[in-house]
Amino acid sequence: MSEAQFTHWLSVTDATLTFVGGDFNDSIPLSRRAAQITTVTYCTKRVGNTCGGECTVYKGGAACVDTSKIQCLAANKNVGFCDKKGCDGNCRTLSACGTFLEDGFCYAAETQSIVVSTL
Secondary structure, three states, X not given: OXXXXXXXHHHHOOOEXXXXXXXXXXXXXXXXXXXXXXXXXXXEEXXXXXXXXXXXXXXXXXXXXXXXXXXXXEEOOOOEEEEEOOOEEEEEEHHHOOOEOHHHOEEOOOOOEEEEOOO
16 A cells, blocks of 8 residues: 555545554655655454454554454555464465455454564
């Protein structure tokens, strides 16, 4: 999902949003180290091909982000998602998503953690 797609999704979603990490009001998209920043959105509900419900938006650098009860996710870079906390267990990458949904989201039921990398 590109930054433009993410901004559009934010403007039209009826999801309840929680923001975690960096400054989401940064009006300078090409700020220092911007290439190392990843934005990941993960949500609790999937209805048909739409992702929503309660969504958390993580913006930051490399991290293992523990989640719970998510159904779908999207990111502006390739991330990994795993079926155990601590970025352990069976992990897949967003680029190899088995079921893509609208707006660049991936169906990711059973995800317990997300691997965010600066690569």
